[in-house]
Amino acid sequence: MSAAYVALEGGSVVEARCRAPGTSHGELVFTTAYTGYEESLTDPSYEEQVLTFSYPLIGNYGVREERFEDERVHPRAVVARELTDDVAEWLESEGVPAVDKLDTRDLVGQIREGGAMKCGISAGPDASPEKAKDALADCPGMSDHVDIGAQVSVSGKTTYEGGDGPDVALVDCGAKGSIVESLLERDATVHVLPYDVTPGEVADLDPDVLFVSNGPGDPANFEAAESLVSEFVGEVPLAGICLGQQIVARALGGTTEKMAFGHRGVNQPVRDLRSDKVVMTTQNHGYTVAEPGPELDVTQVNVNDDTAEGLESDDLQVLTRQYHPEANPGPHDTLGFFDNVVEMATDERRTPVAAD
Numbered sequence: 001m002s003a004a005y006v007a008l009e010g011g012s013v014v015e016a017r018c019r020a021p022g023t024s025h026g027e028l029v030f031t032t033a034y035t036g037y038e039e040s041l042t043d044p045s046y047e048e049q050v051l052t053f054s055y056p057l058i059g060n061y062g063v064r065e066e067r068f069e070d071e072r073v074h075p076r077a078v079v080a081r082e083l084t085d086d087v088a089e090w091l092e093s094e095g096v097p098a099v100d101k102l103d104t105r106d107l108v109g110q111i112r113e114g115g116a117m118k119c120g121i122s123a124g125p126d127a128s129p130e131k132a133k134d135a136l137a138d139c140p141g142m143s144d145h146v147d148i149g150a151q152v153s154v155s156g157k158t159t160y161e162g163g164d165g166p167d168v169a170l171v172d173c174g175a176k177g178s179i180v181e182s183l184l185e186r187d188a189t190v191h192v193l194p195y196d197v198t199p200g201e202v203a204d205l206d207p208d209v210l211f212v213s214n215g216p217g218d219p220a221n222f223e224a225a226e227s228l229v230s231e232f233v234g235e236v237p238l239a240g241i242c243l244g245q246q247i248v249a250r251a252l253g254g255t256t257e258k259m260a261f262g263h264r265g266v267n268q269p270v271r272d273l274r275s276d277k278v279v280m281t282t283q284n285h286g287y288t289v290a291e292p293g294p295e296l297d298v299t300q301v302n303v304n305d306d307t308a309e310g311l312e313s314d315d316l317q318v319l320t321r322q323y324h325p326e327a328n329p330g331p332h333d334t335l336g337f338f339d340n341v342v343e344m345a346t347d348e349r350r351t352p353v354a355a356d
């Protein structure tokens with residue numbers, strides 16, 4: 001098998017083994033998840049990132065399409081201690097470079113010390129350290145991807161008919177399939193809408209809840225979704241997951257900031273401040289809500305670093321989570337979030353948009 005090189009910001013080049021050839025670059029991040037690689041690799045939130053698995057063996061239970069969160073692989077490249085042939089072949093067929101047989105423990109240590117960093121990758125028969133360095137030199141910063149929503153969103157409305165549950169307007173900023181499924185399982189009708197959908201198009205649907213999805217990149221680059229939320233706050237209940245929480249907070253006068261290396265894994269502990277219970281959650285984010293703004297309460301926090309994990313307003317009917325209640329294969333401690341969203345959407349207090 002041929003060689004591969006990973007060039008890191010700071011000048012070092014790490015030698016590896018090529019498992020899927022190609023040249024690539026992106027923001028180098030790591031996940032501590034030991035299961036769920038099919039879901040992570042198809043999660044649109046990893047767009048423009050190079051995903052390193054800290055767990056050493058990736059691919060042990062094969063590759064099954066029914067586990068995918070989206071139609072394609074989203075990270076620009078994949079790094080692991082050891083990838084199975086199944087995963088390597090899948091990534092090669094998707095044109096996504098993959099490398100293994102390098103010291104991922106050391107790499108993760110460097111990301112923890114230096115923060116998420118740019119990297120360049122060169123893998124295959126023609127790979128060289130110079131090509132990896134050239135790819136690194138061409139790598140934009142995450143915030144430079146100003147229209148990243150266009151890379152991951154639907155281009156037009158798609159409606160999934162449900163039962164007698166609420167009508168959800170889901171703003172697709174890179175939505176995972178599991179979010180749509182979790183809503184359909186609760187009899188909701190889900191209108192999946194482009195990331196830059198206009199207020200008029202949303203008003204025409206007269207939804208029971210406006211739900212902003214997860215997605216890649218810097219939340220500051222989702223201006224259309226932010227102003228959409230400011231338009232409807234107080235008129236339609238609002239829900240959000242991950243990027244969705246960040247966009248809702250910004251729209252309500254809050255701020256977001258980049259974290260050093262973020263939270264990515266399946267065992268992030270979250271404390272609910274009202275019940276004082278701790279739940280295990282799946283996470284994948286590099287930004288966080290720094291200030292929630294004057295109208296939202298922080299109702300849940302991360303046990304490790306106190307960052308905001310849940311924002312709520314009873315008066316305005318807002319309910320958001322920074323983690324992923326829908327995440328497969330789990331943990332499923334927080335699936336009740338979707339029941340709460342459905343309850344909020346069917347709350348009698350709401351005035352229908354069309355009546356305003």
Ligand SMILES: NC(=O)CC[C@H](N)C(=O)O
Binds near residue numbers: 243284287
């Ligand atoms: N999973 C997500 O929605 C990620 C949100 C945002 N892109 C972040 O990295 O913080």
